[in-house]
Amino acid sequence: MPNAPDLTSEGYSLLITTAAGREVEARREVKAVLPDAVVKGLFLKGNLLASTALPPERAIPALAAAQTDLLARLVPLDTQVRITPSAEAPALIAQAALRLNKPPAGAKFLVECRRRGQHEFTSRDVQVAVGRALEEQGALAEFDTPDWLVAVEIFQQVAYLGIFPRELFVTKQLHRARKYAPGQRPLNRAQLKLSEIIERFGLELRPDMRALDLGAAPGGWTKVLAEHVAEVVAVDPADLDPGVAALSNVRHLALHTQELLERSDLGRFDLITNDMNRDPDESAALLCRLAAWLQPGRQAVMTIKFVTRDRRRHIRDATGILAQQYEQIRVRRMPHNAKEVTAVMRRRA
Ligand SMILES: C[S@@+](CC[C@H](N)C(=O)[O-])C[C@H]1O[C@@H](n2cnc3c(N)ncnc32)[C@H](O)[C@@H]1O
Structure with a gap:
């Protein structure tokens, strides 16, 4: 030995x-x-x-x-x-x-x-x-x-x-059974969360679309989006999982979303997703500033993080801010996540 x-x-x-x-x-x-x-x-x-x-x-x-x-x-x-x-x-x-x-x-x-x-x-x-x-x-x-x-x-x-x-x-109890086929194991719970959001909100995804994913690391949402659309621009100062970063239709910008606002070379998007770990008012305000980057009538997704116990206030204030640029705002709590709700909305036409 x-x-x-x-x-x-x-x-x-x-x-x-x-x-x-x-x-x-x-x-x-x-x-x-x-x-x-x-x-x-x-x-x-x-x-x-x-x-x-x-x-x-x-x-x-x-x-x-x-x-x-x-x-x-x-x-x-x-x-x-x-x-x-x-x-x-x-x-x-x-x-x-x-x-x-x-x-x-x-x-x-x-x-x-x-x-x-x-x-x-x-x-x-x-x-x-x-x-x-x-x-x-x-x-x-x-x-x-x-x-x-x-x-x-x-x-x-x-x-x-x-x-x-x-x-x-x-x-401890061992659970040996593999839940996923090799290579199919989700990167993180966030990946499962977006799959649920797509299903429950009927998110519109098509192979010719471009998506902007804010707060993307380690890349669970980016990975799911990359399976549905032509291109995903993933924004997060943190690293993406190497397997996600290597996907041919993923482009990682290692930036804060605030810095992104200075860029003018990224074109328009058909979907914006925002899972940034930020105060929900600030996160909603950033999503409003980026509304011009979204095609009119297209959807945006944002998780409203409960950074305090005052959940109702967070939902009310964040949706109030979002309403400046977005309409048809729907808010749902996704299973197994008591610390946030998800809002799906459309850019005002
Ligand atoms: C909950 S994680 C996102 C998980 C991701 N959706 C996934 O599927 O793997 C939140 C992320 O927000 C990022 N973040 C926080 N503030 C940010 C900002 N101002 N701009 C961009 N990303 C930010 C953090 O670096 C962190 O990776």
Whole structure:
């Protein structure tokens, strides 16, 4: 077996198990919750090692609470020991456990060892050696109701070790079924949101149209629009997903919409969509300033973001501003999104 990676000396480490072959998606799920995490695959499929600045007391509950499909066991780690396959390894692991100086005297603990690779000792040998050492230190081995767990995760020549209160060891439900065919997985929820908007509002899209997408990154809406129209100009200072940026009918302008107003070379559009993360009044005012760029009678879409709890006021004020340049303004709340509503309207003829 090749070398297992070392734990970093900075930050905290977690072992995370997933379904074999789904490591990339599992890694994405970890990064969505812990953006700073460095996540490496172990050579043995289905195992990831994550290091993060968040201590396990914060990282584990955050991962446990997040909606995930591909995270299974979450194991906080303290340290690692290089071992050989020989029968001396359990004693080495026990010494490393003693150096951690926990759990406290009198605490009830249980040792669980999972061993991958070829060794001249068993998982039980490790459990016994570590258990005895911790008992000599004053903790109490207890099978049924331990307060602490001692995890020993062996990957051939490395034993990772974690001694933590039991509640920090979490096992999540795996949902292995692929929901989407390869290449069909949506980029983000926004992509699904626009598909719903197209359907529910009966958005007019034709292959000869040009669309302007404001607040486009990472590109869920742009991707959907590019499937329906001849050209999409995507405006956002942030990067588009490389797969979207590479589409032949997508042009990304890495600008704020305010800067766009100075341009005069972009021509007219048949649709403007606006999903910018901005105060709704400001967003509506920008869409009004761009109304001249939209063919008369054509549609515009804008999400009205609830930046405060005063939702009614946001809807009333934003639609009031939009009414200066647009008519037939329809507002709907799309499923699964309590933080915004969507307005679809037409440029006044
Ligand atoms: C909710 S995200 C858009 C998601 C996008 N519709 C998609 O499908 O992937 C909001 C975006 O608005 C962008 N944004 C915020 N202010 C902006 C501005 N003044 N001009 C252009 N984009 C802006 C942010 O950079 C962010 O990428």
